[in-house]
Amino acid sequence: MATEKQSSLTGRIVTGMVAGIMVGVLLQKLMPNGSDFVIPLYLFDISLRNLLVDGIFEVIGQIFISSLQMLVVPLVFVSLICGTCSLKDTTKLGKIGGKAIGLYLITTAIAISFAISLALLVSPGEGVNMVAETSFASREAPSLATVIIQMFPSNPFTAFAQGNMLQVIVFALLFGIAMALSGSAGQRVAKLFEDMNEVIMRLVTILMNLAPYGVFCLLAGLFTDISLSTFQNLLAYFLVVFVALLIHGLVTYPMLLKLFTGLNPMLFLRKMRDTAIFAFSTSSSNATLPITLETATKKMGVKNSIASFTVPLGATINMDGTAIMQGVATVFIAQVFNQDLTITDYLMVILTATLASIGTAGVPGVGLIMLAMVLEQVGLPVEGIALIIGVDRLLDMTRTAVNVTGDSMVTIIVGKSENQFDEDVFHDKSAGRKLEDIDFHHLDSKQ
Structure with missing residues (x-):
């Protein structure tokens, strides 16, 4: 029975996504180029744009995203504290962090190297004579030293309020270590945080059951305003990035998982479906973080002591999807402006983008900032970014789905290497399904 209900939840999410896209395309036919469609009635006229796109879809979609973002800071803080204080040897944190960061950097380097190779093979910018309708002003990215300094909060409550994930992670780690070293007092506080973690995870489950409606509204509103003519002009660039993202998510990650753990990659991808849909709909790794963490622990079998650290870290610094966009965009812009890049230039692009995935963590508009950095390193005009904004x-939605898949893959590898992984849970196709079943008519804490 639980299996049927879980299948029903997955089916409803997919249905909501497909229906949202179809409704958005239909509304775009009725309201091309941002126009409106007015239905005249006897007493007043009804504007479809005001009623649906800027009204119902916008309100429900933004409430859904805000609800997910609402959980990020408390979930990361509480879950990471529980994971840290449960480690018998807190010195392992450095080892776990080193493995996670190393794997994230390796996958980012693979992503951008593959993207550049594919772009050079296809040459999406050859013969394109485009004029940017808008300009792009790059913002200066902070230095690596500044980022490291800003990882440590002067006021943790400010970090909570601003959603500064690196500072929240650092404070939670220090708090968890202090609890682990506080004897019986730490154990009493730990029980409180464990109970809080259960409640927060249950709140995540509630939002998952409401997801089909949020996904529908987000995609219906988005596809109403997507310009199809822009896609036609940039079709080659779009397809190269999209195919590179699919290959990285469906081939590279499963291969690495198989290589490092020997686990079934198809089962891994099957268990990632709901999380990937969430990521695609919200276009935010941080907003999807509660779902990613629940998937890694409840469905994949990674212990909370590992997942509570590697998943938030990945949501902050793992940017494989962005790296793929940067690689293709660099080749595309170079070809559009008829500028030749040398092998040294391409190596510089790979190095800059890989290091920037950590160096610009937590900066708003990080993808465009990183791309501006890359273009400046090889002497390409930053204004070229305006060509691909449309x-x-x-593509941002797709690369977010790729990023959260990479977060889960690295989490499994680190968990298995540290013997903090339950292989029986991973092989159990119904793992986590019962937890996602909520009867809103009979609220029982034992359900």
């Missing part, structure tokens, strides 16, 4: 929204 199609970046849909």
Whole structure:
């Protein structure tokens, strides 16, 4: 029975996504180029744009995203404290962090290297004579030293309020270590945080059951305003990035998982479906973080002591999807402006983008800032970014789905290497399904 209900939840989410896209495309036919469609009635006229796109879809979609973001800070803080204080040897944190960061950097380097190779093979910018309708002003990215200094909060409550994930992670780690070293007092506080973690995870489950409606509204509103003519002009660029993202998510990650753990990659991808849909719909790794963490622990079998650290870290610094966009965009812009890049230039692109995935963590608009950094390193005009902004929204959704898949993959590898992984849970196709079943008519803490 639980299996049927879980299948029903997954089916409803997929249905909501497909229906939202179809409704958005239909509304775009009725309201092309941002126009409106007015239905005249006897006493007043009804504007479809005001009623649906800027009204119902916008309100429900933004409430859904805000609800997910609402959980991020408390979930990361509480879960990471529980994971840290449960470690028998807190010195392992450095080892776990080193493995996670190393794997994230390796996958980012693979991603951008593959993207550049594919772009050079296809040459999406050859023969394109485009003029940017808008300009792009790059913002200066902070230095690595500044980022390291800003990882440590002067006021943790300010970090909570601003959603500064690196500072929240650092404070939670220090708090968890202090609890582990506080004897019986730490154990009493730990029980409180464990109970809080259970409640927060249950709140995540509630939002998952409401997801089909949020997904529908987000995609219906988005596809109403997507310019199809822009996609036609940038079709080659769009397809190269999209195919590179699919290959990285469906081939590279499963291969690495198989290589390092020997686990079934197809089962891994099957268990990632719901999380990937959430990521695609919200276009935010941080907003999807509660779902990613629940998937890693309840469905994949990684212990909370590992997942509570590697998943938030990945949501902050793992940018494989962005790296793929940067690689293709660099080749595309170079070809559009008829500028030749040398092998040294391409190596510089790979190095800069890989290091920048950590160096610009937590900065708003990080993808465009990183791309501006890359273009400046090889002497390409930053204004070229304006050429690809029009199609970046849909690609951003896809690369977010790729990023959260990479977060889960690295979490499994680190968990298994540290013997903090339950292989029986991973092989159990119904793992986590019962937890996602909520009867809103009979609220029982034992359900």
